[in-house]
Amino acid sequence: MWRISMFNLLPKQLTGALLLAGVLSGCTMAPTYVRPEAPVAGSYPAAADGQAQLDAAALGWRQFFPDQRLQALIASALENNRDLRTAALNIEQARAQYDITAADALPNFDGNFSRTRGRTATYQLVPGQNAVNNVYQVGLNMTSFELDFFGRVRSLKDAALASYLATEEARQSAQISLISQVAQAYLTEQSYAEQERLARQTLDSRLDDYKLDKMRFEVGASSELDLRNSETLVQSARVSLTTLVRQRGQATNALVLLVGKPLGDLPAPQSLSDEQIVTDIPAGLPSDLLNRRPDIREAEQQLRSANANIGAARAAFFPTISLTAGIGNASTSLGSLFSAGSRTWSFVPQLTLPIFEGGRNRANLSLSEIRKNLAIASYEKTIQSAFREVADALVARGTLEEQLAAQDAFLKAQEQRVKLTELRYKNGIASSTDRLNAQRDLFSAQQSLIQTRQLRLNNAIDLYRSLGGGLNENTAVAAK
Incomplete structure (x- = not known):
């Protein structure tokens, strides 16, 4: 109600100009x-058969990581990680900047009260006039409100909004990266623990x-070479242990x-051989990445911001x-400040026409267009990088499954080799060197x-991250 009565007090010319500005503020160049x-x-070069039956971005990280210890670590990281907290504060900063820019599209009114006291020269006085005078003023002022006929303010507002949205996408991208980093750091620590x-x-x-070999040497049943080979195995294991203790601590x-x-205090960890640490997911189609990955959406918002800045640069002409x-x-x-006849008002429209700017406006327009082209290149590079990450994860997924099966078979063969070598060594057929090499x-x-x-599990995490998974805590969309 106060705002309506305020406008009733303004001159008709000013009211009409403000209404016209509101209509034209939707225009942009x-x-x-x-x-x-x-x-x-x-x-993808190694795409899975058929189309994906589940959107990785909708698969909650608690469903993808069933390990309760890992779930607790991720939840704690989302609450306490300082990089993620910085990303959230960047959103607050961008929102404040957008609010500042958006305020320029609205007129600003200031209330004021002033008292002016001054002395008039004696020769300028008329009979009965005092040399010292007081002037009291109270009123409502609107200062330099730009009528956005050519969309300069609107374009700057759109650019600030796109920058704010890009910052929100950056925070989501930081969350995805944090979850995958925590999961992979957890697997690294567990790998060193098992080793x-x-x-x-x-x-x-x-x-x-070594104790048995030493007893055999002391009674003359074996040579010193056999004893030293056994000692070599002990010291080698000791070196490996100290190295792994350090690596696990780091x-x-x-x-x-x-x-x-x-x-x-955390739940007990699961073995890396447990299939329930992560959940396997299909890959889907490359076009899905445009909507799944927040870093791609961030790059697009930055492109929108650069596009809007061109409008502001054009309007400057x-x-x-x-x-x-x-x-x-x-x-x-x-x-008598509010007595009859004390009313005052002023209405000062101002038009500023750029005549000679030394090429500044043209250079600003060229700069805005170049920045847009840079944003396009960055957007396309982000898509290509995302495509490669998914493709790499898919290629590695198939080979790692084969590698894991081969490595398991290789270990079983080595275990059998050690048993046979130990038997031959005890019967005096194999040398201590054969035994050392086998062990x-x-x-x-x-x-x-x-x-x-660990590599296989890391690969599953890489695929989940590269497909945009990790934004939701629980599954938001059920699998088809």
Whole structure:
């Protein structure tokens, strides 16, 4: 009600100008936005048979990571990770900047009250006039409100809105990356933990063998070479153990940094051989990435912002029309400030026409167009990078399954080889060197199997991330 009565007090010319500005504020000189064609093939090089039955972006991370220990780590990271918190604050910053820009599209009114006290020169006085005078003023002013005839303010507002939306997409992209980083850091720590346990078991076994070999040497049943070979196996296992202890500690520190706080009490971990650590998903089609991946949507919003800035640069070639107006009361005494006849008002339209700018406006327009072309190139590169990430994950998925099966078969063969070599060694047929090589190869094969399992799980996480998974906590859309 106050706003309506305020406009009734304004001159009719000002009211009409504001209404016309409101109508024309929807105009813009920005080019019509057209999404660039995706510069990728229509299918992945190693796409799964048939179309995807489940959208990875809709698959909640709790469904994709059934491991309760990993779920607790991810939940803690989403709450405490400082990089994600920074991304959220960047959204607040962009929103505030958008609100500032959007405010320029509306007139700003200021209320004021002033008292002016001054002395008039004696020779300028008329009979009965005081040399010292007071002037009191109270009123409502509107200062330099731009009538957006050519859409300059509207274009700047659209650019700020696109930048704000791009920042929101960047936060979602940061969340996806954080979840995958936590999961892979967890797998790295678990891999080192399993290798450490393997190294401890191997060291204990070799120490027992070394004691027996030492007794055999002392009674003359074996040579010193046999004893030194056995000692070599013990020291090799000890070196591997200390290395793995260090690597596991560093992996734990990396996980703590991602989680954002000490790990505390967590559910028991699952073995890397457990198939329930991650859930397998199909890949879908390349065109789905445009809507799945927030980094692609971020790049498109940045392109929209650059496109809108061209409109602002074009509008700078045309006149700028602004209004300054005021309404109020003025009097030489405070008591008569609101008396009859004290009403005052002013209405000052101003038109500014660029005549000579030294090429500034043309250079700004060229700069805006170049920035748009850069945004297009960045958008296309983001799509290509996303396509490659999915394609790489798909290629690796098939080969890693085969590699894991081969590595498992290789380990079983090595275990059988060690049994036969030990039997031949006890019967005096095989040398201590044959025994040493067999045990070293077995330990290496056991470590390689753990590492291959980790690679396979990391590959599943890479595919989930590259398809845009990780935004939802639980499944939002049921699988078809």
